[in-house]
Amino acid sequence: MSKSPEVEHRRKAFGWAARDTSGVLSPFNFSRRWNTEEEDVAFKVLFCGICHSDLHSIKNEWGFAKYPMVPGHEIVGIVTEVGNKVSKFKVGDKVGVGCMVGACHSCSSCSSDLENYCPKMVFTYGGTYYDGTPTYGGYSDSMVANERYVVKMPESIPLDASAPLLCAGITVYSPLKHFGLDKPGMHIGVVGLGGLGHVAVKFAKAFGAEVTVISTSPAKQKEAIEHLGADSFLVSRNPEQMQAAMGTLDGIIDTVSAQHPLLPLLALLKSQGKIVMVGAPDRPLELPVFPLLMGRKIIAGSCIGGMKETQEMIDFAGKHNITADIEVISMDYVNTAMERLAKADVRYRFVIDVGNTLNKA
Amino acid sequence: MPSSMENGEDDVTLKILYCGVCHSDLHSVKNGWGGAKYPLVPGHEIVGVVTKVGSSVKKFKVGDHVGVGVIVGSCTNCENCKQDLENYCPKMILTYGSTDHDGTMTYGGYSDIMVAHQNFVLKFPDNLPLDAGAPLLCAGITVYSPMKYYGMTEAGKHLGVVGLGGLGHVAVKIGKAFGLKVTVISTSPKKEKEAIEKLGADSFLVSRDPEKMKAALGTIDYIVDTVSAVHPLDPLLGLLKTNGKLVQVGLPEKPLELPIFPLALGRKLVGGSNIGGLKETQEMLDFCAKHNIVADIELIKMDYINTAMERLSKADVHYRFVIDVANSSL
Numbered sequence: 141m142s143k144s145p146e147v148e149h150r151r152k153a154f155g156w157a158a159r160d161t162s163g164v165l166s167p168f169n170f171s172r173r174w175n176t177e178e179e180d181v182a183f184k185v186l187f188c189g190i191c192h193s194d195l196h197s198i199k200n201e202w203g204f205a206k207y208p209m210v211p212g213h214e215i216v217g218i219v220t221e222v223g224n225k226v227s228k229f230k231v232g233d234k235v236g237v238g239c240m241v242g243a244c245h246s247c248s249s250c251s252s253d254l255e256n257y258c259p260k261m262v263f264t265y266g267g268t269y270y271d272g273t274p275t276y277g278g279y280s281d282s283m284v285a286n287e288r289y290v291v292k293m294p295e296s297i298p299l300d301a302s303a304p305l306l307c308a309g310i311t312v313y314s315p316l317k318h319f320g321l322d323k324p325g326m327h328i329g330v331v332g333l334g335g336l337g338h339v340a341v342k343f344a345k346a347f348g349a350e351v352t353v354i355s356t357s358p359a360k361q362k363e364a365i366e367h368l369g370a371d372s373f374l375v376s377r378n379p380e381q382m383q384a385a386m387g388t389l390d391g392i393i394d395t396v397s398a399q400h401p402l403l404p405l406l407a408l409l410k411s412q413g414k415i416v417m418v419g420a421p422d423r424p425l426e427l428p429v430f431p432l433l434m435g436r437k438i439i440a441g442s443c444i445g446g447m448k449e450t451q452e453m454i455d456f457a458g459k460h461n462i463t464a465d466i467e468v469i470s471m472d473y474v475n476t477a478m479e480r481l482a483k484a485d486v487r488y489r490f491v492i493d494v495g496n497t498l499n500k501a
Numbered sequence: 502m503p504s505s506m507e508n509g510e511d512d513v514t515l516k517i518l519y520c521g522v523c524h525s526d527l528h529s530v531k532n533g534w535g536g537a538k539y540p541l542v543p544g545h546e547i548v549g550v551v552t553k554v555g556s557s558v559k560k561f562k563v564g565d566h567v568g569v570g571v572i573v574g575s576c577t578n579c580e581n582c583k584q585d586l587e588n589y590c591p592k593m594i595l596t597y598g599s600t601d602h603d604g605t606m607t608y609g610g611y612s613d614i615m616v617a618h619q620n621f622v623l624k625f626p627d628n629l630p631l632d633a634g635a636p637l638l639c640a641g642i643t644v645y646s647p648m649k650y651y652g653m654t655e656a657g658k659h660l661g662v663v664g665l666g667g668l669g670h671v672a673v674k675i676g677k678a679f680g681l682k683v684t685v686i687s688t689s690p691k692k693e694k695e696a697i698e699k700l701g702a703d704s705f706l707v708s709r710d711p712e713k714m715k716a717a718l719g720t721i722d723y724i725v726d727t728v729s730a731v732h733p734l735d736p737l738l739g740l741l742k743t744n745g746k747l748v749q750v751g752l753p754e755k756p757l758e759l760p761i762f763p764l765a766l767g768r769k770l771v772g773g774s775n776i777g778g779l780k781e782t783q784e785m786l787d788f789c790a791k792h793n794i795v796a797d798i799e800l801i802k803m804d805y806i807n808t809a810m811e812r813l814s815k816a817d818v819h820y821r822f823v824i825d826v827a828n829s830s831l
Contacts, residue, residue: 249743257743257768259719318768402759411581411589417761424735427759429749430534432773436589436650439771441764 149174154500155280156471157208163198165474168208170276172284173269174221179287181229182221186495188278189214189304189464190474192335192397193239193420195481197266201422206266206274213239213264214306215278216299217495226287234293236454238306239264239444241275241285253448255288279474281498291451294458301463304335304489305454307444308464312340312393313453314445315416316347319438321391324348329392329408331376333360333368336395336418338488339464341368344393346460352389354405363487367465376404387411387435395419402439406431414438464489470497506616513561513622514553515569520610521546521636521796522806522822524667524729525752527813529598533754538598544610544824545571545596546638548631558619566625568786570638571596571776573607573621585780587621588646611806611824613831623783626790633795636667636821637786639776640796644672644725645785646777647748648679653723656680661724661740663708665692665700668727668750670820671796673700676725678792684721686737695819699797708736719743719767727751734771738763748772796821803829 150171157168174182194211196202216236219229229235242262243255250258262269264285265277293302316322321344328349330340337353341364344351352372353364361373374381382404389408397419405415406428413435431437445453457463466489469477477490492498508514526543528534547569551561561567574594575587582590594601597609625634648654653676660681662672669685673696676683684704685696693705706713714736721740729751737747738760749757749771763769777785789795798821801809809822 254743254768257766403756411586417765419761420765421761424758424760426756427734427771428756429751429753429773432749432771433752433775434589434773436586436772436774438773439759439764440769441761441766442768443765 153276153280153282154498155210155276156474157210158198159208161200161205163195163478165198165279165478168210170210172276172282173271173273174284175223178223179225180223180284181219181226181235181287181290182282182284183217183219183235184495185215185217185278185281185283187216187300187303188212188492188494189307189466190477190481190490190492191304191307192481193307195478196420198478204266209266210276210280211265212278212280213237214303214308215264215283216293216303216306217283220282228287229290229292234295234299236291236293236303236306237264237278237283237285237289238291238310238450241267241289242270253446255446256444279471279492279494281494288447291447291454294454296458297461297463300468300491300493301466302454302457303491304339304464304466305457305462306450308335308339308489309343309457310445310450310453311418311442312336312395313343313456314449315393315418315440315442316340316343317449318442319391319414319416319440321414322347326350326390327352327388329354329389330395331355331392331405332395332419333364333488334395334484335464335489338368339462340393340395341370342462345369346456346462352385354392354408382408389413392416393418397421399423399425402426403428403431406437409435409437411435412437414440417441466491468493471499472497506614508553508555508616510555510557511618511620512555512616513551513558513567513619514614514616515549515567515622516552516827517547517549517610517613517615518827519548519632519635520544520824520826521639522809522813522824523636523639524813525639527810528729528752530810534752538606541598542608542611543597544612545569546635546640547596547610547615548625548635548638549615555619560619560624561622566631568623568625568635568638569596569610569615569617569621570623570642570782572779573617574602585778587778588776610826611803613826621779623779623786626786628793629790629795632800632823632825633798634789635823636671636796636798637789638782640667640671640821641675641789642777642782642785643750643774644668644727645675645788646781647725647750647772647774648675649781650774651723651746651748651772653725653746653748654679658682658722659684659720661686661721662727663687663724663737664727664751665696665820666727666816667796667821670700671794672725672727673702674794677701678788678794684717686740714740721745724748725750729753731755731757734758735760735763738769741767741769743767745769746772748774750774798823800825803831
């Protein structure tokens with residue numbers, strides 16, 4: 141995207157930011173770019189999901205945090221203004237922005253609609269935009285993004301509960317499709333029942349799969365089966381259950397970001413089975429090679445999804461009534477929410493009611 | 502002579518002429534993977550001449566040159582067997598160290614005769630030398646199968662081969678036959694000359710040279726990793742382009758460390774592969790016959806075998822020992 145020869149306007153914005161590695165969020169005045177000659181879409185933020193990545197980021201757990209940081213990449217709202225070259229959106233539209241707001245648009249990934257794998261991909265928050273300014277996320281009153289990075293939200297599903305699809309949704313939808321784990325009748329395992337995991341169960345069921353949740357917490361079983369629609373539940377610390385389920389799964393979506401053993405998960409896969417890592421453990425995992433070879437199994441990684449498939453995922457969710465299970469909170473509850481999230485004490489995503497509770501300082 | 506030496510109606514008896522020394526033989530004799538049953542007669546890269554066929558055998562006749570590889574039996578009715586993937590059958594019977602259908606132990610090719618079911622015997626191509634072709638029966642299929650399965654055959658793409666030993670050197674030749682650009686990745690700078698001039702590799706990366714490795718980041722489409730020692734995967738994953746694939750065909754005795762971030766950030770994958778089914782092994786032999794691909798071997802007599810094993814453990818061979826069984830006094 142070439143820089144406009146005109147001076148870029150900035151407009152005031154207000155949100156909550158983390159100032160340091162404590163991760164404590166507090167009110168923050170800043171500005172966003174606005175240039176009416178471009179393809180930008182501006183919208184009033186109504187809701188923003190709290191992704192576990194937000195927690196990792198505000199505490200600088202991955203090492204590249206820039207403060208002050210306004211997190212939030214599961215952002216939904218209503219369009220307030222569109223740039224002159226915008227063709228896909230108009231004022232009043234319900235829209236969303238996920239994890240990215242820019243990329244190079246000329247590499248082979250971008251040409252395949254995989255902006256998420258572009259080496260110059262710009263993150264929605266904590267990144268640097270083409271004009272050198274820092275990017276700020278959705279824990280704020282407004283959002284501005286190039287229309288390529290905006291998706292149309294469906295009318296058929298509630299806006300607050302669909303916000304988490306913009307990160308959690310695409311993060312599990314993309315690998316289910318890409319690795320061919322979306323065929324009806326397949327037996328899919330989901331490891332970890334949190335923000336990503338519970339949405340993975342819903343998508344896999346919508347694809348016609350038999351779904352088994354694999355978790356360390358027996359307490360989650362009832363809800364997994366009765367509420368989320370999983371077909372069965374395996375307690376990973378129960379060796380008998382795990383043994384009985386060996387060689388039964390076509391694929392596994394592993395959402396766990398903590399260190400955990402791969403050997404028992406590889407054993408659950410059938411021959412030629414695939415396990416896709418969408419959680420982000422920050423240290424390497426042990427990979428036992430014998431089972432990988434003896435069953436011609438695959439372990440792969442996946443990171444969010446491109447914009448085209450994000451829209452496809454949202455449309456699919458709208459058609460199949462898939463939303464996240466959420467706990468709506470007010471902006472000033474966010475620090476408590478982060479503490480609870482660190483203890484996985486949420487069923488299964490917090491969503492900030494930005495529109496109603498973000499008050500100017 | 503064990504009862505399994507009798508020739509049943511579906512069986513083929515072969516006089517063994519040559520047998521390759523596979524690194525698996527070394528791992529097995531030293532019980533490196535556990536579960537070894539002694540006495541153990543290794544050898545699963547066997548080439549010989551048919552001396553007897555059972556009454557139901559139509560595919561082979563006395564005098565034919567044949568090969569036997571890593572497997573001599575399977576269940577024949579599981580999902581894998583039905584797809585010609587006997588190598589993934591849970592009841593697969595290995596050429597040596599396994600329990601045969603009749604309860605007896607299987608013995609491999611470091612011996613004078615072998616009896617095998619016709620479905621596990623391969624037709625050896627007429628135009629390939631018997632001795633240099635023997636290693637194809639394990640090394641050849643071990644790299645050919647994953648290259649096909651993981652789609653590593655698109656002409657013009659860039660293949661990395663990690664480790665230049667028995668498996669690695671055959672992978673270079675097969676990669677070139679598929680029209681790929683081939684880079685050898687090795688810890689030994691000394692192997693570069695031969696890799697390029699003799700084996701036909703296009704380039705050579707010393708994996709312990711951080712500058713060279715850095716310059717090659719994100720340049721390789723596929724990697725075949727033949728190394729059976731524990732080694733770091735992180736630098737190899739870094740070499741792969743987005744959507745790149747690394748297939749592990751070596752069998753380290755301990756787990757490898759797998760960093761997840763590079764996998765996820767580039768949608769890369771690590772897959773395993775273990776030899777190949779019989780149908781595919783025949784296909785591989787015919788492919789090698791067409792492209793004139795054989796192993797680079799050092800022919801030895803049987804009484805040299807223990808020295809050969811010592812040298813093999815130090816990777817001191819270019820690139821496979823083959824035992825001249827028929828001309829050895831056993």
